[in-house]
Amino acid sequence: MFERDYLIRLLAQAGTVLARAAGLKDLGKPQEALQTIDEFMSRELRLRSRLALGLTDEDLLSMLSLTGNPNAESVAIVASCLQQEAEIYASLGEENESVPRFEKALRLTLFALRNGLEVEGGGTRERAQSMIAALEPYETEAGTKKALFSWHEEEGRFATAENLLFELGETDGISSEEGHAFYVRLFAMDDAALEAGELPRDEMEEGRRQWDALTRENEG
Structure with missing residues (x-):
């Protein structure tokens, strides 16, 4: 029960942080938006996006497990954070930063879809389609x-x-x-x-x- 309550609170916090980051991006403050996301990931998940990108998908999913199996909330949070970072970098024209984040976020999202780890109200399928469209011009891994x-x-x-x-x-x-x-x-x-x-x-x-x-x- 404690773990479930913690994950629900973490999901709510992530929503607040991502909304704040989106607002900063819209205000023309992309670096502050990126810092907001990175600080949240570091503080709450002990994970920075650079580390997430450097890990294999299997090792990352292992890190996102509290009871031996990846949990839906943690997977959704990391995927959403990486996706929003990708969108910010894309708006800056930094494809070398945006594309790897879109790819990692997409693979996490597809893992969630294939393994019944969709978060209710999380728009998992819609996010997957959005990332597929964003990656369409690029040769993916x-x-x-x-x-x-x-x-x-x-x-x-x-x-x-x-x-x-x-x-x-x-x-x-x-x-x-x-x-x-x-x-x-x-x-x-x-x-x-x-x-x-x-x-x-x-x-x-x-x-x-x-x-x-x-x-x-x-x-x-």
Whole structure:
């Protein structure tokens, strides 16, 4: 009960801090806005954004666990803080600072969506779509593409997932076995599900043949 009360209070504090930071940004004080977010993360989470960016996703999620598993509130807070920092840096034209934050925040948000860790009223899906749109002009890391690949598949957007699979395959960002497993899962789907996912069975079969050819080429 104590942990739950603490997390709820922390979530409320985060909302206040992010609203204050947004106000500072609107007043033309981006550095003060960034400092406000960073001080909150350091004080309440013992985590600065630089550290969050430097950690693997797995290590960061481990840090955000109170009972052995990542909790929804901490994941949402860190993702929201990084997203707002990203938006501030983007407004300053500092893509080298904004893009990594958008990517890390997006991966955390997709992790929450895929693992039932959405915070009520947190607009998790809307935030994910906003970050996907923000990252559209950029070439993202393989880890971000893999997170999107898995999420789109689980959401039934099979054609989009397949496009990401081939992007990953062309840069060795995913194994041939993972791609093969994707097509095995699709093969088990009924035709209606494949149609709804904009990947009819004949196109899915053609995609599988192309994947096999690509992996043979890569292995050769």
